[in-house]
Amino acid sequence: MAKTGKLSINSENMLPIIKKWLYSDRDIFVREQVANACDAITKLKKLEGAGEFTAPEGNEYEVRVEVDPEEKTLSFIDNGIGMTAEEVEKYITQIAFSGASEFLKKYEGKTDADQIIGHFGLGFYSAFMVADEVHIDTLSYLEGAEAVHWESDGVSDYAIGAGERKERGTKITLFINDDCLEFCNEYKIREILGKYCSFMPTPIFVKDVSRAADKRREEDFVPEERRAESPVNDTEPLWTKRASECTDEDYKAFYRKVFNDYREPLFWIHLNTEFPFSLRGILYFPQINTEYDALEAQIKLYNNQVFIADNIKEVIPEFLMTLKGVIDCPDLPLNVSRSALQNDGTVKKICEYISKKVADKLGGMCKTDRENYEKNWDAISPFIKYGCIRDEKFADKMGGSILFKNLDGKYLTLKEYADEHGLKAGAEEKPEDASENEKPEAEKEEEKDVIYYVTDPVKQAQYISMFKSGGRDAVILKDKIDQPFIGQLEQRNEKIKFARIDSELSEELLSEEKVGEDEEKAISEAFTKALGGDGVEVKASNMKDSDVAAVITLSEEERRMQDMMKMYGMSDTSLYKGKTTLVVNAAHPLAAFVRDNGDSEAGRLVAKQVFDMARLTHEGLSQEEMTEFIKRSNKVLEMIAGK
Numbered sequence: 001m002a003k004t005g006k007l008s009i010n011s012e013n014m015l016p017i018i019k020k021w022l023y024s025d026r027d028i029f030v031r032e033q034v035a036n037a038c039d040a041i042t043k044l045k046k047l048e049g050a051g052e053f054t055a056p057e058g059n060e061y062e063v064r065v066e067v068d069p070e071e072k073t074l075s076f077i078d079n080g081i082g083m084t085a086e087e088v089e090k091y092i093t094q095i096a097f098s099g100a101s102e103f104l105k106k107y108e109g110k111t112d113a114d115q116i117i118g119h120f121g122l123g124f125y126s127a128f129m130v131a132d133e134v135h136i137d138t139l140s141y142l143e144g145a146e147a148v149h150w151e152s153d154g155v156s157d158y159a160i161g162a163g164e165r166k167e168r169g170t171k172i173t174l175f176i177n178d179d180c181l182e183f184c185n186e187y188k189i190r191e192i193l194g195k196y197c198s199f200m201p202t203p204i205f206v207k208d209v210s211r212a213a214d215k216r217r218e219e220d221f222v223p224e225e226r227r228a229e230s231p232v233n234d235t236e237p238l239w240t241k242r243a244s245e246c247t248d249e250d251y252k253a254f255y256r257k258v259f260n261d262y263r264e265p266l267f268w269i270h271l272n273t274e275f276p277f278s279l280r281g282i283l284y285f286p287q288i289n290t291e292y293d294a295l296e297a298q299i300k301l302y303n304n305q306v307f308i309a310d311n312i313k314e315v316i317p318e319f320l321m322t323l324k325g326v327i328d329c330p331d332l333p334l335n336v337s338r339s340a341l342q343n344d345g346t347v348k349k350i351c352e353y354i355s356k357k358v359a360d361k362l363g364g365m366c367k368t369d370r371e372n373y374e375k376n377w378d379a380i381s382p383f384i385k386y387g388c389i390r391d392e393k394f395a396d397k398m399g400g401s402i403l404f405k406n407l408d409g410k411y412l413t414l415k416e417y418a419d420e421h422g423l424k425a426g427a428e429e430k431p432e433d434a435s436e437n438e439k440p441e442a443e444k445e446e447e448k449d450v451i452y453y454v455t456d457p458v459k460q461a462q463y464i465s466m467f468k469s470g471g472r473d474a475v476i477l478k479d480k481i482d483q484p485f486i487g488q489l490e491q492r493n494e495k496i497k498f499a500r501i502d503s504e505l506s507e508e509l510l511s512e513e514k515v516g517e518d519e520e521k522a523i524s525e526a527f528t529k530a531l532g533g534d535g536v537e538v539k540a541s542n543m544k545d546s547d548v549a550a551v552i553t554l555s556e557e558e559r560r561m562q563d564m565m566k567m568y569g570m571s572d573t574s575l576y577k578g579k580t581t582l583v584v585n586a587a588h589p590l591a592a593f594v595r596d597n598g599d600s601e602a603g604r605l606v607a608k609q610v611f612d613m614a615r616l617t618h619e620g621l622s623q624e625e626m627t628e629f630i631k632r633s634n635k636v637l638e639m640i641a642g643k
Helices: 014-022 028-049 085-093 099-106 124-129 178-184 186-196 211-220 248-259 291-296 345-368 370-390 392-401 414-420 441-446 461-469 482-492 517-531 556-567 589-597 601-616 623-641
Strands: 003-006 063-068 073-078 131-139 148-152 157-162 169-176 204-208 267-273 279-285 299-303 306-310 324-328 403-405 411-413 449-454 496-500 536-541 550-553 580-585
Touching (some): 028 063, 028 169, 028 186, 073 178, 124 169, 169 178, 178 186, 186 204, 186 306, 248 324, 279 345, 279 370, 370 392, 392 482, 449 461, 461 550, 482 496, 496 556, 517 536, 517 580, 517 589, 550 601, 580 601, 601 623
Parallel strands (some): 063 204, 299 324, 449 496
Antiparallel strands (some): 003 157, 063 073, 073 169, 131 169, 148 157, 267 279, 299 306
16 A cells, blocks of 8 residues: 655745746756766766666666657656665655765765766746646665655655566656656757756666557558657767867867857867866857847856856856856756756856966967967957956956067067057066155156057058158057056056057157248148137148148047946936047148148138048048038039039
């Protein structure tokens, strides 16, 4: 006669909580049942490794998932360790008791086999999220063991008695409720297994066992060409192997398979450590062509080959979220539903380890594979710079591997650039004496070397031409992250400061022949009057490049303040906007024309045209200003044509 009883739980309301609130997604019950099945097999493998079990000849461990839409059932079958009646009572009816934890403690140190990934107990009871009734049929591996049958309606009652199972292992049958019949579909189950169980350590097979499916198979059967059944999972994913065992093609194939991205990754990092925690994984640097691509990036988190989640921020440094990859860490302190991390010092250490390994990989590439590193620099630099801003330790390790592209397209580290141009940033660090420390801030600022940069090579082409003709160089910094990044660089290196190429006109760009005071005044006043003097400061200088009529300059400090205000959503930057400075080339014929004809319509047209052309290479024109510029250009052409 079957024994009946009450489930041993701490509260009579525990099952409804498990069914409705413990797991955020109902489909997770599949992961929990398969994990338990793999767990049962892992336990038996451990006993086999410890010499306490001998597998029969031809034994092949596997997990089978059987779907029957006609009977509205879903079954999970393993040929693992099985359970005795006493073990079913202990591990199933006592919900909060972890059989896996006790088993590991007993056999600790006896074998190095795979870790146990599931727990009977709460994980098993996730089945009641979708099932009105659950049956267990199990037979222990122990010699002379008797089969056991257990069933429960999930309310809190259960029945246990003799079973009919003939084979070692466990079969769990879920009688799916009418609200969840979607889980009685073979393709739906395959989809869920693909999401959570693609890399579990035991082969998993899926089959529709309904009469209709059997009939279809009979009709499709070809005796001489019977198709071999294939598992839905890869039991030895690439991250479980040593890097020395993997080829480039292995890494690329794994990337395509996991992320459905057929663009080859730029490169990858294979993670493998056992101390002070166990962690394996592969991080890929993907090709990111658009900002949308970056949003699609993902890092998948596993626990002993069981999928947990995408992009758990506590484990992966924020700046590495743009990468793609897999991280498998059995030491993660997950909560009981595996949906979130518990607060634990291990998590911080794991995050720091991953950050360090990425920095080591990049630094090594910069030193030993510079050509490939430079080839990929433009693609990877935004996330590296962001990482330096967010993580001071990462910035320390990456400092010597940050590259800057100069006007000739050459990639240089900050030290290489400084050495090439005789800047202080390239000099060896020297201890400062007391007198140096006592220097006022203003004097220290004057001693800083300036590194000029370009944000838009097209708009700033005129300035670039002037720099090159004057024998000057600059670096190209055109990403949004570059502005806060150079601010951090200036804080970390007091010997340098950055200035945009159009922030000032250095002495090297000006002609040795100075403009006379009267000439400078006449040109400035003529342009100021023609332009209406609205927020425009006009200066006149002789420039080396005779083709340049005028340029606009805006101090670096004012530009950065405006950029910061825009970043914080302050559209009206006029609250902090110094006068725009128009520097007119006194040696250019147009300067003399405006000087002599400033009061005429032609003089005013030329002055405004010179000003707008300078703005086009500096900040651009608004839609209305561009329309006016085109109209004015037509008038100038008509004047030239004599119409």
